[in-house]
Amino acid sequence: MNVECIQKLRKGHFKITPKRRAILELFDKKDKCLSPEIIWTHLKKTFKQSGFPSVYRNLEIFVKQGILFRVERQGRKRYYALCHDHSGHHHHHIICVECGKADVFPECSFPDIKSVKGYKILNHSMQINGICKDCQ
Amino acid sequence: MNVECIQKLRKGHFKITPKRRAILELFDKKDKCLSPEIIWTHLKKTFKQSGFPSVYRNLEIFVKQGILFRVERQGRKRYYALCHDHSGHHHHHIICVECGKADVFPECSFPDIKSVKGYKILNHSMQINGICKDCQ
DNA sequence: TTCATAAATAGAAATAATTTCTATTTATAA
């Protein structure tokens, strides 16, 4: 688990536990988005004892702290991927639809307006889908 | 059910059934995004007999035909809303986080590039969240 | 209008993802 992740967790007064380390190290190693089930299966190898609820809760904590983000994919399962931005600036991500690899999309061209059609604009979410170098 | 919806269904050789009419009329009447459960509850009033699977399947057919689109909201439930664009042009939507009302967002500023960071860009999805006139 | 046919449907049951709950354990700050 790298320094940035530790800082992001400490900022929210979250503890650095062995399982949290293991989850983030798995993301580092795999370098792609992962489902709760895949993570849990992996944790079982190292920890024999490990529960689903911890995985789910930790994933959401990681999102809250800006360590992971949620990826939309086909099917019912959730996916999460590492966010490689540590600047804290607004940004989006591009995802490989084949392998699930994710990277920061380097710009956001959303117009600088506060309202449209009577709506007050609060925020926007975006996902760019593509095919990564290795999968092309 | 308006002419555009009928055309969009006919284009895919889908039948115009009473329940499909009822679902789309509900969307017209409510003017906001709806969950499968809400739709099913409403259908039960008029049809006594009506099953969940039909609702789910029809919602996906409507999306496929460009009549509805999926809305991302908090929680586990799916939501769908009417797409008011009949031009067939690329566009996005703005959603009221309070009441679920949805409108076409009039422009897309996504850059005209084919690739980024080694990814071949396939498509992008976007949702703008806001607060509509009535909810402000 | 009638009929043949593919499409649509209900209803029950299965599936499977996610969440809740409680007792126990553990990381961390004092």
Place this chain on the structure above:
DNA sequence: TTATAAATAGAAATTATTTCTATTTATGAA
């Protein structure tokens, strides 16, 4: 070293969604 809040396991509950099969129905052709 210790007190404490946070994290966890494991089982059970919840609930959204899908599958399956027999029946019904919209629609195009005769």
